[in-house]
Amino acid sequence: MLKNLPRTLALSGTALFLLYPLWGLAAPIGHWRWGAAGVSSALATSFALTGVALAIVVAVGTPLAFSLRGAPPAARLSFEAVVLLSVLMPPLALGLLLALAFGPATALGDLLLHLGIPTSNDPVAFVVTQVYASLGYYLLGAQAAFEAVPRELEQSAALLGLAPREVLWRITLPLARLGLAAALSLAWVRALGEFGAIMVTAYYPHGIPVQLWVDLQDQGLPAVLPLLLVFLLTALPLPWALRILVRVRGHA
Amino acid sequence: MLDCRVQKRRRAYEVAVDIVAGGERVALFGPSGSGKSTVLACLAGLETPDAGHIRCDGLRWFPPPLALHRRSVGYLSQREALFPHLPVSENVQFSLDAAARVRERAWIAEMRGRLDLDGLWHTRPHHLSGGQARRVALARTLCRRPRLVLLDEPFAGLDRPLARDLVRILKDWQERLGFLLLAVDHDPSVLEGLCPRVVAMENGRVVQQGSWAELRRRPATPTLRALLDLDP
Structure with a gap:
């Protein structure tokens, strides 16, 4: 018992340190102002557009991550280096680069303008920015999930007469599903919480992070906290539970 | 041949x-x-x-x-490679579609009996001993009569x-x-x-x-x- 005391104290202390910011919700700052203008529209914007962005991320990222298993090592390493670059990019820098690369100063931006496709302050720009911000996280997680499926199980299934597509559906995807869910949860948090890049590329329509910033500037903390609470309650539980489930099942 | x-x-x-x-x-x-x-x-x-x-x-x-x-081909090695997300019943009948499962009912029952799988039929592979896993793997290998x-x-x-x-x-x-x-x-x-x-x-x-x-x-x-x- 005494032997474990230092570890127990260290774990408890760190856990308290990490959880302490939530105590901010109880800070005595006066009465919260519920029903501020723009809250419901920010919630709708964030959840609807994040849903679209994640649908794109999953549709593109899942087959890509799966196909990486069979790619030559050099090609895989090169691709992973590019993906890492997108993951490590500071959000504000990503926003500025996206605004420049898709802006009227480039040939692509000019073409998109001519085609009537808006590249800033529009739901399209919002979704594109979210995809850029979250695709790398999903790809890395999905790739790890597929890599964790033992090849010999897939070979066994093939030797039992299953065609490659059936092996994918009956062996690979079921065994990778928790890892894929964990990757999706990371991408969800990353896309929904994106602020720096979205501020630059899609200030309008306001999503939750931008709305929080605007409310903080214009009305102060009492107006921000209700939306912040709703944001936390809607954004965190699902990915948090998924990651816990992955840990539990992983050790079952 | x-x-x-x-x-x-x-x-x-x-x-x-x-x-x-x-x-x-x-x-x-x-x-x-x-x-x-x-x-x-x-x-x-x-x-x-x-x-x-x-x-x-x-x-x-x-x-x-x-x-x-x-x-x-049926291939069995000392590494059973049972599918961990499926119970023994599904592992054994993995290669059979619904119609084949009906057609092979007698054969499956015989394997269950002779390989002593009845008590394990709904068990997940990670609960099996080495000998039990090998018996399950043998049944799975032979189920579709390669x-x-x-x-x-x-x-x-x-x-x-x-x-x-x-x-x-x-x-x-x-x-x-x-x-x-x-x-x-x-x-x-x-x-x-x-x-x-x-x-x-x-x-x-x-x-x-x-x-x-x-x-x-x-x-x-x-x-x-x-x-x-x-x-x-």
């Missing part, structure tokens, strides 16, 4: 064997590293031969290499009574179903009880074949003599 000539280069040697066999039980016997498992892997499609040919029941498996799922059954050290790590039981069951089913069984092991004691015919290999080559009695009477090499525990 299996007709195979397999050539496969390895780092230290080249495997080159000819095997022609019908619905019988044949042991591939030899020291570790003699190329026995390579031959089985080429037959199963897990490895591609560098040259040669493989035909089974009139169908060409190589060249070009036929996809794994198109070969009527024409060629490849056993790569299938009794390794099992206690003697269980190995003897499995040998008896395998012999019965092979004689009744008529599949060709090729078994690999470096321990002659179990193989001898299972397979009347033996193909002895060394350094990637077949050095002798015939019955176990012939092999014991006149082993072709000192290594075989040592493996069979015969006096020099």
